[in-house]
Amino acid sequence: MKCPKCEGLMYIERVSDFFIPFEVWNCINCGAIIDQTILENRAKSRPLFEPVGSQ
């Protein structure tokens, strides 16, 4: 897994959002965070909905 921003090395970190644990990718170089939801949305040609105002 390479960082899409800087192509730096990324590592998985397990975090929990309230009661739901999930894994996110962290870039050790620039600190970018990519979670599984983002990856799944990118994999689909037509995501059902996009988060608004997150970027």
Ligand SMILES: [Zn+2]
């Ligand atoms: Zn990066």
